[in-house]
Amino acid sequence: MYAGYMTLLPVLIELQATHDYLRTIERDLTALPPDLAALHSQIKAQDKRLGELERGITEGTAQVGKLTKELELAKRLEEHARKHLKTVDQKVKYAAAIREVDERERQRHGLERPLKELEARLVAAAKEQTEIKARRIDAQTQFDELHQVFMSEHENQVTARGVLGKKRKMLESQMTPAEVTRFGRLLSQRMGRAVVKVEGGICTGCRVRLRSPFLLQLQEAKGPLGCESCQRIVYIA
Numbered sequence: 716m717y718a719g720y721m722t723l724l725p726v727l728i729e730l731q732a733t734h735d736y737l738r739t740i741e742r743d744l745t746a747l748p749p750d751l752a753a754l755h756s757q758i759k760a761q762d763k764r765l766g767e768l769e770r771g772i773t774e775g776t777a778q779v780g781k782l783t784k785e786l787e788l789a790k791r792l793e794e795h796a797r798k799h800l801k802t803v804d805q806k807v808k809y810a811a812a813i814r815e816v817d818e819r820e821r822q823r824h825g826l827e828r829p830l831k832e833l834e835a836r837l838v839a840a841a842k843e844q845t846e847i848k849a850r851r852i853d854a855q856t857q858f859d860e861l862h863q864v865f866m867s868e869h870e871n872q873v874t875a876r877g878v879l880g881k882k883r884k885m886l887e888s889q890m891t892p893a894e895v896t897r898f899g900r901l902l903s904q905r906m907g908r909a910v911v912k913v914e915g916g917i918c919t920g921c922r923v924r925l926r927s928p929f930l931l932q933l934q935e936a937k938g939p940l941g942c943e944s945c946q947r948i949v950y951i952a
């Protein structure tokens with residue numbers, strides 16, 4: 716059941732007040748004491764490093780696959796060159812066959828070295844990953860314990876948040892989805908203030924003096940009107 720135009724304004728004013736309370740509470744509940752804040756940033760840093768390692772391992776593994784294939788091919792070519800060398804008896808062709816073997820051997824070495832280095836880096840990355848994961852679990856456990864204490868110290872705010880959340884839903888249920896969307900958009904675009912008073916002909920949202928025709932229109936309005944300057948929903952208290 717939606718409110719008519721006439722009754723929508725009080726709903727919007729109430730909804731704005733509810734959001735204001737919720738914001739204050741949210742601020743209290745996210746203002747973590749230093750020990751909790753430190754753990755929080757530690758966990759964030761660990762997540763960042765884990766992400767980097769994950770990407771590095773994925774890329775490195777793909778690179779190892781590619782190099783391994785190239786090395787297999789190089790080994791086959793080298794083997795082929797060596798077999799060929801054994802069958803050559805002419806002096807001139809022999810020299811060429813030796814050069815071919817040398818060249819193939821160089822190619823194989825050229826692949827083996829970076830592959831070894833890459834594999835070593837992958838092992839180190841996997842080790843670091845395991846260590847950080849373990850430390851992250853510890854940090855998270857500590858954080859959760861301390862956070863629970865913090866939240867129990869702020870029990871009133873937690874309770875109020877629940878009550879206000881329900882109230883918000885109840886108020887929103889009296890609006891059309893389009894009205895809820897419009898309100899939400901104004902909230903996020905206008906620094907959390909979607910509905911503001913007009914005082915002395917001035918919009919208290921943007922401090923712009925409203926035009927007389929608009930003020931007249933506002934006095935006789937059957938529904939919410941938006942400030943011509945900041946688009947916030949305005950009302951005369």
Ligand SMILES: [Zn+2]
Nearest residue numbers: 918921942945
């Ligand atoms: Zn305004």
